Amino acid sequence: xxxxxxxxxxxxxxxxxxxxxxxPLLHNFWLxxxxxxxxxxxxxxxxxxxxxxIKGMMAAGFKGCNVTIPHKEAAYQCCDYVDETxxxxxxxxxxxxxxxxxxxxxxxxxxxxxxxxxxSGVNVSGKKILVLGAGGAARSVAYCLQRDxxxxxxxxxxxxxAEQLVQDLGEGDILEWQSWNQELDKFDVLVNTTSxxxxxxxxxxxxxxxxxxxxxxxxxxxxxxxTPLLAAAQLKGLKTVEGLGMLLHQARLGxxxxxxxxxxxxxxxxxxxxxxxxx
Ligand code: ATR
Numbered sequence: 001x002x003x004x005x006x007x008x009x010x011x012x013x014x015x016x017x018x019x020x021x022x023x024p025l026l027h028n029f030w031l032x033x034x035x036x037x038x039x040x041x042x043x044x045x046x047x048x049x050x051x052x053x054i055k056g057m058m059a060a061g062f063k064g065c066n067v068t069i070p071h072k073e074a075a076y077q078c079c080d081y082v083d084e085t086x087x088x089x090x091x092x093x094x095x096x097x098x099x100x101x102x103x104x105x106x107x108x109x110x111x112x113x114x115x116x117x118x119x120s121g122v123n124v125s126g127k128k129i130l131v132l133g134a135g136g137a138a139r140s141v142a143y144c145l146q147r148d149x150x151x152x153x154x155x156x157x158x159x160x161x162a163e164q165l166v167q168d169l170g171e172g173d174i175l176e177w178q179s180w181n182q183e184l185d186k187f188d189v190l191v192n193t194t195s196x197x198x199x200x201x202x203x204x205x206x207x208x209x210x211x212x213x214x215x216x217x218x219x220x221x222x223x224x225x226x227t228p229l230l231a232a233a234q235l236k237g238l239k240t241v242e243g244l245g246m247l248l249h250q251a252r253l254g255x256x257x258x259x260x261x262x263x264x265x266x267x268x269x270x271x272x273x274x275x276x277x278x279x
């Protein structure tokens with residue numbers, strides 16, 4: 001067992017609620033693996049307390065934190081320095097505190113998604129990618145796909161949100177929600193960023209009959225691990241990339257900033273986190 005000393009580096013994840021977060025499990029797995037004197041703890045923080053908790057963490061010598069719902073926008077407002085990705089999102093999920101008392105922030109979801117595709121042997125550059133959804137997750141995924149030279153098309157139940165997203169991104173096409181499955185043969189990759197297929201939500205049948213045999217299908221939902229979309233794709237013999245990879249890869253940058261090691265995403269970690277999702 002890894003013991004922590006008085007010199008331990010401490011980071012946290014802040015959310016409300018926070019019990020569902022897999023981040024403590026994942027970061028503490030890496031801390032053990034790399035024998036790092038450190039800890040990563042869950043903090044249940046209400047919106048009205050967010051700023052004072054951040055101040056307190058800095059005063060107490062924390063290295064930084066992840067933030068999740070409902071703090072991503074408030075965290076962005078707290079930052080002294082943000083990168084281009086964070087500016088496009090207007091929100092951050094990863095903060096690190098520097099010696100000079102400054103707060104740096106970024107949003108790692110989109111980069112984590114692209115890294116997960118890369119890890120599965122998919123290079124997005126030049127690929128025609130259809131993104132289902134136009135919420136916060138779609139925004140970070142679409143932005144990072146475009147940054148890596150993919151051609152992105154957005155389709156969303158509420159057309160106005162798709163239009164707003166494409167306008168904010170500064171590029172990209174739009175397909176009507178009613179007809180995206182008829183146009184599927186025009187795409188190399190299909191990404192679901194909606195909550196359709198998530199455990200506990202209504203059933204949804206994805207119609208993939210117009211997919212080309214080379215279509216790569218991915219979902220950012222990871223509970224269940226094989227979502228209805230991935231199951232439909234596998235039934236057709238299509239290549240799939242599961243959402244769990246994005247969760248694991250998005251965590252790497254924070255860990256590197258706080259603990260000084262770029263941690264590996266491998267099958268041992270994936271199975272460890274996947275097993276925790278069954279409980
Ligand atoms: P997140 O930040 O996780 O992306 P969000 O901003 O609430 O969450 O976005 C959820 C996405 O799932 C949206 O694209 C939403 O479509 P609308 O913009 O039309 O609401 C999509 N979504 C959720 N439930 C859906 C459903 N039953 N059918 C189609 N799309 C759905």
